[in-house]
Amino acid sequence: MISAYTGTAVRRAEAPLLAEGRGAELMQRAAYGLHAAAASALKTRRGRLYGARLVVLAGSGNNGGDALYAAARLAARGVAAEAVLTAPTAHPEALAAFRTQGGTVRELTEVNAAECAAACLAADAVLDGVLGTGGSGGLRSPVRALAEELNAARERGAGPLVIACDLPSGVDADTGRMPGTCLHADMTVTFGAVKTGLLAGPGAVAAGSIHCIDIGLGDYLGTPDAYRLQEAELARILPVPDRADHKYSRGVLGIAAGSSAYPGAALMATGAALATGVGMVRYLGPEGVARLINLAHPEAVCSTGTVNGTHVQAWLAGPGAGDDEEQRRRAVDAMASGLPAVIDADAVAAAGPGLHPAVVLTPHAGELTALLRSMGEEVSRTDIEGDPVRFARLAAQRTGATVLLKGWATLAAAPTGELYSQAEATPWLATAGSGDTLSGILGALLATDRTPADRRGPGHYARLAAAAASLHGRAGSLAAAAGPVAPSRLDPQIRSLVAEFTAHPGPGIQVSSKSGVEK
Ligand SMILES: NC(=O)C1=CN([C@@H]2O[C@H](COP(=O)(O)OP(=O)(O)OC[C@H]3O[C@@H](n4cnc5c(N)ncnc54)[C@H](O)[C@@H]3O)[C@@H](O)[C@H]2O)[C@@H](O)CC1
Numbered sequence: 006m007i008s009a010y011t012g013t014a015v016r017r018a019e020a021p022l023l024a025e026g027r028g029a030e031l032m033q034r035a036a037y038g039l040h041a042a043a044a045s046a047l048k049t050r051r052g053r054l055y056g057a058r059l060v061v062l063a064g065s066g067n068n069g070g071d072a073l074y075a076a077a078r079l080a081a082r083g084v085a086a087e088a089v090l091t092a093p094t095a096h097p098e099a100l101a102a103f104r105t106q107g108g109t110v111r112e113l114t115e116v117n118a119a120e121c122a123a124a125c126l127a128a129d130a131v132l133d134g135v136l137g138t139g140g141s142g143g144l145r146s147p148v149r150a151l152a153e154e155l156n157a158a159r160e161r162g163a164g165p166l167v168i169a170c171d172l173p174s175g176v177d178a179d180t181g182r183m184p185g186t187c188l189h190a191d192m193t194v195t196f197g198a199v200k201t202g203l204l205a206g207p208g209a210v211a212a213g214s215i216h217c218i219d220i221g222l223g224d225y226l227g228t229p230d231a232y233r234l235q236e237a238e239l240a241r242i243l244p245v246p247d248r249a250d251h252k253y254s255r256g257v258l259g260i261a262a263g264s265s266a267y268p269g270a271a272l273m274a275t276g277a278a279l280a281t282g283v284g285m286v287r288y289l290g291p292e293g294v295a296r297l298i299n300l301a302h303p304e305a306v307c308s309t310g311t312v313n314g315t316h317v318q319a320w321l322a323g324p325g326a327g328d329d330e331e332q333r334r335r336a337v338d339a340m341a342s343g344l345p346a347v348i349d350a351d352a353v354a355a356a357g358p359g360l361h362p363a364v365v366l367t368p369h370a371g372e373l374t375a376l377l378r379s380m381g382e383e384v385s386r387t388d389i390e391g392d393p394v395r396f397a398r399l400a401a402q403r404t405g406a407t408v409l410l411k412g413w414a415t416l417a418a419a420p421t422g423e424l425y426s427q428a429e430a431t432p433w434l435a436t437a438g439s440g441d442t443l444s445g446i447l448g449a450l451l452a453t454d455r456t457p458a459d460r461r462g463p464g465h466y467a468r469l470a471a472a473a474a475s476l477h478g479r480a481g482s483l484a485a486a487a488g489p490v491a492p493s494r495l496d497p498q499i500r501s502l503v504a505e506f507t508a509h510p511g512p513g514i515q516v517s518s519k520s521g522v523e524k
């Protein structure tokens with residue numbers, strides 16, 4: 006599992022080490038890791054390191070110091086390195102080390118901005134050391150215009166490899182907010198611990214791949230702010246029946262989804278739940294939809310009954326309910342049943358204060374906007390997309406439910422503040438029906454959850470929701486390898502991932518850190 010910390014927490018952890026006079030040592034560790042990651046990326050890109058062209062953008066702070074020291078090491082290995090100073094001052098020792106290794110230096114001004122941008126665009130790689138955890142507000146002129154040119158080149162599929170030092174400059178390390186322009190990266194080499202701002206919101210989009218370098222803050226970091234599940238946790242969470250099991254003990258999921266207007270949602274949710282592995286699906290809904298379900302999934306047991314008269318371990322309600330009053334009623338009853346329940350799509354609007362953490366609301370940003378407004382919060386969809394950590398946590402805290410906020414990085418927030426972020430999804434999953442399959446996977450994980458009640462600590466349901474988002478994202482990415490994703494055809498990928506994870510728990514993301522990041 007990856008543990009993430011706010012930038013503020015990382016700075017707090019550094020403070021005692023700085024007080025002991027160990028700042029330079031920490032910076033050398035950071036710079037060494039950054040240089041090694043950059044060297045490896047450059048070798049992959051152009052075959053060899055020697056002769057590569059590098060531009061380092063260096064701001065006035067320690068972030069610029071890290072980048073200059075790393076560039077000095079690269080220059081010592083035969084890289085042609087130029088520094089563009091984005092502030093009137095730069096870390097003096099790092100700048101001297103860079104010059105000693107033959108690096109050339111110029112200061113960015115309004116006058117030479119176009120030349121500096123051209124140098125960046127002609128380089129093999131740009132090291133972004135403009136702002137780190139000490140930055141506030143977005144990038145300012147003239148480096149803002151330079152960043153915009155590099156971002157535009159990236160959009161066209163051109164331009165250099167951009168490697169962010171600690172975090173993409175202009176991203177808020179605590180939250181992932183992007184108050185103005187930020188420089189988008191192909192990879193971010195972050196120090197001490199993964200920052201929450203790299204796992205959520207615009208920061209997660211801008212960061213590219215994340216590499217964490219251990220600089221020895223482990224003992225000082227405290228409680229993480231957020232988590233990302235890896236393969237090992239998925240393997241533990243996915244349901245595996247044992248020999249003593251029968252269909253009821255494995256877990257029965259009640260699904261109240263679909264309507265005569267939207268029957269497909271019920272089909273996709275049921276298919277995904279069966280592919281994830283439940284003992285039984287009990288479907289409640291209109292007879293016409295039930296007939297379609299029985300054609301596609303003969304193992305589902307269908308009726309037109311009520312939530313309160315149906316025995317299950319967990320509920321899934323809302324997908325495709327549309328204007329069907331009976332389905333809406335069932336969603337409300339599922340929320341009030343006291344059982345774990347996934348509440349999706351239109352049914353999210355019926356949520357409000359007084360729920361419990363085993364109720365998992367699964368809105369996208371638009372549905373979360375409506376929910377928060379219904380509780381008196383003045384918020385727009387843009388606000389939520391810009392700062393999803395804050396609003397996912399707020400919605401969980403206001404409702405008492407767990408909130409799974411869907412997006413590029415999907416967030417699962419518990420009412421007690423625990424937060425998970427999963428980003429395995431492919432943009433091909435941004436298509437109608439994706440939410441229905443995600444809700445089916447999550448419904449299955451709730452119904453088959455065998456964690457003893459006294460071990461379901463705070464954040465338990467956020468963890469299950471994150472596991473569902475991860476499995477869904479991975480299934481979508483597998484399917485996308487063969488072309489555009491159709492959520493109704495995702496079941497084989499879900500099944501094969503469940504088989505793979507439950508047979509052979511895979512290794513976690515390779516990270517060099519012992520502190521802040523666990524496998
Ligand atoms: N403190 C430490 O011991 C370590 C820090 N490390 C690095 O140090 C970074 C933090 O360094 P700093 O605290 O010096 O902060 P930064 O390097 O992030 O930048 C701070 C400087 O930028 C200015 N600034 C803030 N916002 C700005 C904006 N929007 N536009 C222009 N200038 C702006 C500030 O006035 C200040 O001079 C980390 O991100 C990391 O890269 C690493 O070297 C590891 C050790």
Ligand SMILES: [K+]
Nearest residue numbers: 133136172174
């Ligand atoms: K940076």
